[in-house]
Amino acid sequence: MACRVIEYGGAMSRWAPDAALRLERAAIELFTVQGYAATSVPQIAARAGLTTRTFFRHFPDKRDVLFLRERELPGVVAALVAGAPAFLSPLGLVMHGFEAMATGPFEGWREDIRSRRAIIESDQGLRERELLKNVLLGEVISEALERHGVAGDEARMVARYGVTVFELALTDWLQADGSAFVDVLHSTAYRMGRLVRPARQGE
Amino acid sequence: MACRVIEYGGAMSRWAPDAALRLERAAIELFTVQGYAATSVPQIAARAGLTTRTFFRHFPDKRDVLFLRERELPGVVAALVAGAPAFLSPLGLVMHGFEAMATGPFEGWREDIRSRRAIIESDQGLRERELLKNVLLGEVISEALERHGVAGDEARMVARYGVTVFELALTDWLQADGSAFVDVLHSTAYRMGRLVRPARQGE
DNA sequence: ACTCTGATGGCATGCCGTGTCATCACGGTC
DNA sequence: GACCGTGATGACACGGCATGCCATCAGAGT
Numbered sequence: 001m002a003c004r005v006i007e008y009g010g011a012m013s014r015w016a017p018d019a020a021l022r023l024e025r026a027a028i029e030l031f032t033v034q035g036y037a038a039t040s041v042p043q044i045a046a047r048a049g050l051t052t053r054t055f056f057r058h059f060p061d062k063r064d065v066l067f068l069r070e071r072e073l074p075g076v077v078a079a080l081v082a083g084a085p086a087f088l089s090p091l092g093l094v095m096h097g098f099e100a101m102a103t104g105p106f107e108g109w110r111e112d113i114r115s116r117r118a119i120i121e122s123d124q125g126l127r128e129r130e131l132l133k134n135v136l137l138g139e140v141i142s143e144a145l146e147r148h149g150v151a152g153d154e155a156r157m158v159a160r161y162g163v164t165v166f167e168l169a170l171t172d173w174l175q176a177d178g179s180a181f182v183d184v185l186h187s188t189a190y191r192m193g194r195l196v197r198p199a200r201q202g203e
Numbered sequence: 204m205a206c207r208v209i210e211y212g213g214a215m216s217r218w219a220p221d222a223a224l225r226l227e228r229a230a231i232e233l234f235t236v237q238g239y240a241a242t243s244v245p246q247i248a249a250r251a252g253l254t255t256r257t258f259f260r261h262f263p264d265k266r267d268v269l270f271l272r273e274r275e276l277p278g279v280v281a282a283l284v285a286g287a288p289a290f291l292s293p294l295g296l297v298m299h300g301f302e303a304m305a306t307g308p309f310e311g312w313r314e315d316i317r318s319r320r321a322i323i324e325s326d327q328g329l330r331e332r333e334l335l336k337n338v339l340l341g342e343v344i345s346e347a348l349e350r351h352g353v354a355g356d357e358a359r360m361v362a363r364y365g366v367t368v369f370e371l372a373l374t375d376w377l378q379a380d381g382s383a384f385v386d387v388l389h390s391t392a393y394r395m396g397r398l399v400r401p402a403r404q405g406e
Numbered sequence: 407a408c409t410c411t412g413a414t415g416g417c418a419t420g421c422c423g424t425g426t427c428a429t430c431a432c433g434g435t436c
Numbered sequence: 437g438a439c440c441g442t443g444a445t446g447a448c449a450c451g452g453c454a455t456g457c458c459a460t461c462a463g464a465g466t
Contacts (some may be wrong), residue, residue: 019413040452051415056454091399127338128331135334157371157395164363172356192360196294196399222444243421254446259423408466415460422453429446435439 020058020068022048027065028115036123063129066116069109070133074140077101081144090150094141094162095189102169102181110181114174138163165189223261223271225251230268231322239326266332269319272312273336277343280304284347293353297344297365298392305372305384313384317377341366368392 026047030039041062045055059065080097088096106113120126138159145155169188173181229250233242244265248258262268283300291299309316323329341362348358372391376384 041454042452052453053416053455054414057413060454062453124335128335131334131338132327132331135330153375154394154398157391158398160367160371161364161395161399164367168360168363188360191357192364193399195357195361196364196396244423245421255422256424256447257445260444264423265421409464410466411462411464413460413462415458417457417459419455419457420453421455422451424450424452426448427446428448429444431444432442434441436437 019048019050019054023050023055023058024065024068028119031066031119032115036119036126063126066119066126067129067133069112069116073101073133074137077137078140078144081141082147084148086148090145090148090154090158091162093145093148093150094158095165095185097141097144098162098166098185099182102185106181110174113170117174134163134167165192168192222251222253222257226253226258226261227268227271231318234269234322235318239322239329266329269323269329270332270336272315272319276304277340280340281343281347284344285350287351289351293348293351293357293361294365296348296351296353297361298368298388300344300347301365301369301388302385305388309384313377316373320377337366337370368395371395 023044027039027044030044030047041055042052044065045052048055055065059068077097080100081093084093084096120130138156141162142152142155142159145159146152150158165188166185169181169185172188173179173184176184226247230242230247233247233250244258245255247268248255251258258268262271280300283303284296287296287299323333341359344365345355345358345362348362349355353361368391369388372384372388375391376382376387379387
């Protein structure tokens, strides 16, 4: 079967280093055409020129193939938070990390993310997996905050809040046309902060 | 098999109205003893005196049996938000609903919720399901806010924030000993609001 | 040429979840 | 009291998901 070599960032191993990428590509194509539920793992593997068993070596389950691109996200964001200026507030640290993501790689991935989102929202199981990934991201950020000296409970709260802002901003950015992700992120953070500010009458 | 009649709120149908409850009880017992993954649906059904097919008539999948008690939660909270005083801020409306839940039924369910939580946290799939339930709760609350005249995007933000506060408070309440849920809820809301307040230096 | 490593293929297995039809208890009707 | 409709359950078949196990095989290092 064609072992098309896709440049990936350098020679990794002696075998075709793109097995996971081929599987991901085949899966997205099939999901788009015939839907997620109607696509079987053997079908994906066959289209990628691999076997079912190999699919499950690269992905823990069928759903995970749609999140290959996000595997490194927690580590990257955590590193960005870890490297944020120490004088920032806890929320400032988190937003610093997200801001760097928004101005960096995300800006060019809009259509990729959009097409994946369309598939994810078509299936409840995929939605669940996405929620878990977000929570996991929050936990990693929380640890990074603790290494900045933020107390554990405060770190958890700020991390969860930050991830929520990121999620909502991402959704807005994918729907709205033309805006830069950074701007949407800032706008969302500002508006949400205002809404959530403890008001005297509303508890 | 013993068809123990559990009072549930009134005669529902002519058959034993407690099939779902029997299944839930059997499932929790087995999950506690041998773990979630090591327990099969046929095993649960047999212990409840029913068949596998009947299990899937009461629950869409194996995970859902642990969330039977929360089925009515979204409706209840939405009704509480809908009935909240109109002069409250959007966040005040949401917190009003949660506050009523906290002072009401939740206070007596602590140990039940705690044992379920222990099982849920032992399995990734169960965590995912719980996250989905929380998001669904947020969506229902968001709709209730819109019926109060809150704009769509603001409703989404406030609802997500409120659910997050509720989650964090619930976790704290289950771990800490002795505190009333309402107090933990208020404390969490206050502390999180302070952390999240837009600071001048931190974006 | 030899060995070691690690990705892959192939097979078997068990559980999950669903479609389909039969059964059977109960309530209503005459 | 006999009839029928309703709706929950039982029984069976079936396909897909996920994993354990072992064989294979290509390449790297010696």
